[in-house]
Amino acid sequence: MRRMKALAVSGAALVAVAAAGPARAGGAPEADLVYHGSAVMYGKRVEVRLTPRNEGPARVPGASVRLRWSVPLADRQTLPARCVRADQRTVVCGTGPLDADGLGEQIALGVTLRSKASETTLELDTVWSGGTVDRDRTNDRTRVLILDTGDDYSF
Known part of the structure; x- marks a missing residue:
């Protein structure tokens, strides 16, 4: 009887660990976040579309991506519901849950620059990863030069 209880408890613990996903030595599940998309600039307007991807191995309950421009944004912005203005050059957006x-x-968000510029640099990076650990931060940090040409710049 004692042996059965021990096996049941061990089995329950194994199920709990498996449900949380693979973990590193410190106990936090690991995930690898990447962002791909495009940006276009025309006049004072910059349109950005990006798709977050989780290359696993664990599921991410939600993450936040920071988008920072090299030039100040206009004071008034209309942003999607899951995005918020952090400062004069920065917007932070929630990704929602990401399966492994x-x-x-x-x-998809559009921002208006404070003044017309011939170019801007957009930097993207993860600022929160829902309690997961990302050992490879090189692929979730991106810098894109966007020229005022009306052309799409992919990242």
């Missing part, structure tokens, strides 16, 4: 080896919902 899965794509998240596309984030």
Whole structure:
């Protein structure tokens, strides 16, 4: 009887660990976040579309991606519901949940620059990963030069 209880408890613990996903030595599940998309600039307007991807191995309950421009944004912005203005050059957007080896919902936002510029640099990076650990931070940090040409710049 004692042996059965021990096996049941061990089995329950194994199920709990498996449900949380693979973990590193410190106990936090690991995930690898990546962002791909495009940006276009025309006049004082910059349109960005990006799709978050979790290359696993664990599921991410939600993450936040920071988008920072090299030039100040206009004071008034109309942003999607899951995005918020952080400072004069920065917007932070929630990704929603990301399954392991899965794509998240596309984030589409447009911002207006404070003044017309011939170019701006957009930097993207993860600022929160829902309690998961990302050992490879090189692929969730991106810098894109966007020229005022009306052309799409992919990242």
